[in-house]
Amino acid sequence: MKKGTVGSMSCPTVMAILVDKRRETAVRVQEILTKYGCIIRTRLGLHETEACSDDGLIILQLCAPEAQVQQFKDELNALERVKAEVISLALD
Template sequence: METTIMALTIDPRSAHAPQVQTVLTKHGCIIKTRIGLHETSSDSCSERGIILLHINSASDEVKDLEKELLNVEGVTVKHMSL
């Protein structure tokens, strides 16, 4: 098992977040922590979302998750193993 930190961006967030949520739910058992971020103010809400994941899993499962996320339009993924 490895500890992996994965960051993904979703742009536009409102259009692609439901597909990302489906992928994350499918792989939910390997995700220890999930933090979702987007800029907001009183009169607007950013269309660029950022999700940080703390994953504890074998590298092949992390690769499967990354591959499925990259299949969603508007998503980019970066990760590092610790």
């Protein structure tokens, strides 16, 4: 199959970002997400809306070389109250 067609997964890297104190960290997190916006294929943000929770979870699908993903992760993890982890999936 050609790259990018149904059945192929050309971007098998997922990043999960846990954000605590969203009101305090959101601007800086968003700046970093914008900086790396061209490598973000899918973005999903989750937080409790009823109580307007101050923590949240962001799930990203990334299309980038491993070194760039690591740099992105390192920048997020340098922020207080933010934790990013990466999962790269592959069928062997």
